[in-house]
Amino acid sequence: MEKNRLKGFQQKSSFFEGYFSKYKDLIPEYDKFLEYLKTPLPQYFRINNLKVLDSNHLLELLKNKYGLIFEEVKKVPLFYKVIDSKEPSLGNLEEYGLGLIHSMTLTSSLPVIALDPKPEELILDLCAAPGGKTGLIAMLTEDKAVVVANDKRIDRLTALVANLKRLGITCVVTTCYRGELFPLGIPFQKVIVDVPCSGEGRYRVGMEGEILYQKFGRANLPSIQKGLLVRAFDLVQPGGIIVYSTCTINPEENEAVVDYLLRKRQAEILDWDSPLPYRTGLTEWEGKTFHPSLKLTKRFYTHEVEAVGFYVAKIKRLI
Ligand SMILES: C[S@@+](CC[C@H](N)C(=O)[O-])C[C@H]1O[C@@H](n2cnc3c(N)ncnc32)[C@H](O)[C@@H]1O
Known part of the structure; x- marks a missing residue:
């Protein structure tokens, strides 16, 4: 019995060895990373x-x-x-x-720390549900910012509203638009765009079925992410701040998306103080080169932060 269980476990581990092998040279202490996937995510x-x-x-x-x-x-x-x-x-x-x-997972606080929200600022959370980051923005500003929490899914917005109510937050209004079509013309000072992603930073041994199943139903994530980030840029005032985040390792969903924005709009990547250990963003991946300033974006690996892996880019709209 124990032998069979162990065999099953080894098969599962080799799924991840195969899956993540494309990132072998990218992920620091790769063997330690694979080992860490066998432990449950801390709460x-x-x-x-x-x-x-x-x-x-x-x-x-x-x-x-x-x-x-x-x-x-x-x-x-x-x-x-x-x-x-x-x-x-x-x-x-x-x-x-x-x-x-x-x-909430510890690393989910990082995009909000990068955003550095202040009381009285007008802030848009473009992909907000179920509201972990919206809630943290409200808590860090003593409920005194003005936050618009948007999500395209009404069922997930219901969960967001329940969370905010439970936390006693009153500074948030909710909207239900596809982010790419969020109306222009509102002078947001800051926009956070925590996009839908493949979620590789959450993967754990035991999730193989879910991962294979997800692969079937997934639309082209990088193109959705590019559309959302460009709209986030267009929604913020000149001089304003956009924070882009994912919980995935995939450079196509991270640096390549931010690089696309830099090619389409007048934007600058900003550095920010991270409280948790990180690795610098990539300036090349699979033969493609990215703008050198992508180095200022930050990668957080699950085994180094002991939480969900994340990617965070802080961007300034120039004009
Ligand atoms: C990673 S989750 C956001 C988590 C949230 N920021 C938090 O901290 O709790 C991504 C969200 O994007 C929403 N979403 C997916 N596509 C979208 C789109 N085109 N426009 C707006 N929201 C979208 C999903 O419904 C999902 O709630």
Whole structure:
């Protein structure tokens, strides 16, 4: 029995060895990366500063009530990594229902950190549902920015509205447009565009079936991503900021998309301070060269950040 289980597991691991071999020279410490895929993604939660004034009191309560063992992520304020818990899903906790905590992967905070939202700014979240990043924008601005949260799927917007309500957020209005057709003419100061992607940064041993199934139904992601990023650029004021993000490793969905924008519009890549370890963006991939400033974009690998892998580009609209 144990032998069969082990055999199954080895077969599964070799699926990923095959799948990711195209990135062998790209992913740092590739063997360590493959090993890391065998471990479940850690859970993280963030304390909702809009509702919680005394986080020590709440943390004590979570420890005593659920035996929740966690460690503070010192580099990203108010984030905690779950080490152990009697309750497998944070979503089942009463304090989650009350909006005192929100669960999101640590790296999902990075595009918002790059965006650096400020109170009173008019901000568009073009692909917003289920609202992890919208919620964080609201929390970081003390609910004082003006945020438009858009998504093309009404069912996912319903989940976003429920999340924002639970967290006590009031500074967000929602819209349901295909991002590529979001109406022009509103003077947004910042736009975040967290596009649909292949999600390779989330892949884990055990997900093989899902990955193969997804491959069938996928439209041409890079062309959708290019359309969304160009529209995000056109929606922001000259001098404004766009943050583009994915949770995938694929350079065709990352650097190649940002490079396309640089060729189509007057844009500049900006550097930003990342609290988590990263690798610089690529300036070439499979014989294609990208603009040298793509080096300022950031790649976050799952085994180096102990969370979902991400890619983040901060861009300024020049004119
Ligand atoms: C990666 S998820 C966004 C996650 C979200 N930013 C968060 O932090 O919770 C991508 C989202 O894009 C939406 N989407 C896909 N194609 C779109 C399009 N053409 N226009 C607008 N939204 C789109 C999907 O419905 C999905 O909710």
